[in-house]
Amino acid sequence: MSTNAGIMAAALALQEFTLTQLAAYCSSEPAEISEVMESLRPLVERSGGNTAESPDGGRNSQFWHVAQSDALRELLAEESSRSGTSRELGGLRSPDSLAGLRLLRAEETLVDCAAEESADVRRVMAITAKNYLRQFVAEGADRLDWWALGAEEDEIGASISKDWVGKAPRLRVDLALATLTESEALGHNVPGDFLIETAAEVCELGVDIDRPRHRTLAERFFDLADQLTRRPFAGASRIEAPERLLSAVGWRRVRAQVEPDVDKAAQEAVSLLRWLVEKTDDLLAGSGDSDLYRFLGHLPDGRNRIAVYSDLLQIVPSQYDWQPEDEVVPGLLVEGLADSKAAVHLEQCANVLEASLAQTPFQSDSALIGLAAHVFQDLAARGALVDEEVLPRSNRARVDLLGLADVRARTTAPTVARPNQSGPADWLYRGEI
Numbered sequence: 012m013s014t015n016a017g018i019m020a021a022a023l024a025l026q027e028f029t030l031t032q033l034a035a036y037c038s039s040e041p042a043e044i045s046e047v048m049e050s051l052r053p054l055v056e057r058s059g060g061n062t063a064e065s066p067d068g069g070r071n072s073q074f075w076h077v078a079q080s081d082a083l084r085e086l087l088a089e090e091s092s093r094s095g096t097s098r099e100l101g102g103l104r105s106p107d108s109l110a111g112l113r114l115l116r117a118e119e120t121l122v123d124c125a126a127e128e129s130a131d132v133r134r135v136m137a138i139t140a141k142n143y144l145r146q147f148v149a150e151g152a153d154r155l156d157w158w159a160l161g162a163e164e165d166e167i168g169a170s171i172s173k174d175w176v177g178k179a180p181r182l183r184v185d186l187a188l189a190t191l192t193e194s195e196a197l198g199h200n201v202p203g204d205f206l207i208e209t210a211a212e213v214c215e216l217g218v219d220i221d222r223p224r225h226r227t228l229a230e231r232f233f234d235l236a237d238q239l240t241r242r243p244f245a246g247a248s249r250i251e252a253p254e255r256l257l258s259a260v261g262w263r264r265v266r267a268q269v270e271p272d273v274d275k276a277a278q279e280a281v282s283l284l285r286w287l288v289e290k291t292d293d294l295l296a297g298s299g300d301s302d303l304y305r306f307l308g309h310l311p312d313g314r315n316r317i318a319v320y321s322d323l324l325q326i327v328p329s330q331y332d333w334q335p336e337d338e339v340v341p342g343l344l345v346e347g348l349a350d351s352k353a354a355v356h357l358e359q360c361a362n363v364l365e366a367s368l369a370q371t372p373f374q375s376d377s378a379l380i381g382l383a384a385h386v387f388q389d390l391a392a393r394g395a396l397v398d399e400e401v402l403p404r405s406n407r408a409r410v411d412l413l414g415l416a417d418v419r420a421r422t423t424a425p426t427v428a429r430p431n432q433s434g435p436a437d438w439l440y441r442g443e444i
Contacts (some may be wrong), residue, residue, distance in 0.1 A: 016090040027076040031160045112298040117143035134196035180212045191235045203288030214277040237262045252368035253301040259376035304361035315354040325408040328398035380416035384409045402438040
């Protein structure tokens with residue numbers, strides 16, 4: 012992009028500006044910009060009586076404004092055609108360059124939004140980050156419409172594409188984070204496909220970015236995705252308790268995976284989001300069974316194909332046959348084959364857990380996970396009548412759940428229950444298994 016084209020594009024983006032402000036966008040000196048402004052009159056004009064304080068004594072503090080936007084756009088198109096075609100924005104500049112510093116500043120602003128309580132301030136911060144990213148793109152690619160990057164679209168994320176910003180996933184993730192932050196602050200819903208696409212981009216960040224920053228950006232995306240996948244239910248009377256539990260466990264396990272292996276965490280987030288998007292559609296349509304346990308079909312050999320909440324597998328007695336086949340969501344939902352005893356056992360355990368979740372008055376994520384850990388302890392104590400190895404397996408699962416709930420776990424093993432002890436798993440003593 013020629014110098015004149017860059018100055019015109021920046022002027023169209025800002026509409027009203029001082030020479031100093033315009034210089035920050037197009038990396039030209041105020042004196043050079045002043046000459047271009049004079050040559051562009053009457054398409055641009057000085058704003059009478061409107062000045063800003065400036066350390067140069069006011070020479071560059073005079074405000075200008077675009078008087079004829081359409082005519083200036085036509086002139087910009089002509090200037091661009093003379094200067095050649097645009098080039099793709101591929102790799103990213105060194106962080107010590109001006110463009111690189113703007114990119115870092117945009118990312119820092121987006122990450123800082125997590126600690127800001129005011130939705131209005133978060134929105135302003137997201138807009139500020141978008142401006143930094145526009146400046147980065149303006150210097151990195153000869154895009155005539157760089158000023159439109161991240162502008163309001165009919166469809167969220169519509170302007171964020173490889174055609175727009177090239178092959179580097181880092182910039183696409185940064186733009187997506189700014190869009191998601193603004194949507195969260197405004198209370199807008201976000202298309203599930205956009206969340207899934209962004210999660211896939213987060214998986215690719217490792218090729219463009221150092222590991223600590225990859226973790227930081229990934230964690231911010233996971234927080235936003237967690238909040239935004241709950242948003243469609245804001246006007247609903249309730250969300251099914253099992254789905255709230257599974258969502259809470261899923262996101263906390265993804266976050267726990269960030270430090271040891273951020274790439275694996277991002278891959279698991281893709282699977283989690285795919286399930287959440289599909290489940291959200293089912294629940295909003297008034298359909299969909301609990302995913303704690305789902306029967307999928309009978310096999311000719313008498314076994315059952317089922318999908319089940321993976322932690323429940325820790326309380327299946329070893330005498331029963333269970334064969335995992337596919338992890339729908341790693342560490343959360345699994346499909347597999349089970350004999351009749353294992354299938355009945357898992358279904359009834361899931362029913363007990365679902366009933367307990369539905370009855371609790373406490374709705375926070377930590378409360379639901381803590382309740383699940385308590386139910387596991389009770390089910391394991393009774394299941395140990397069939398297989399004593401259920402106790403140590405379930406204790407590991409319980410400790411893991413309590414860790415996710417930020418609750419200190421009691422590591423002493425529970426005692427084996429007897430038939431005269433009442434509890435939520437009395438079905439274990441009625442000969443049903």
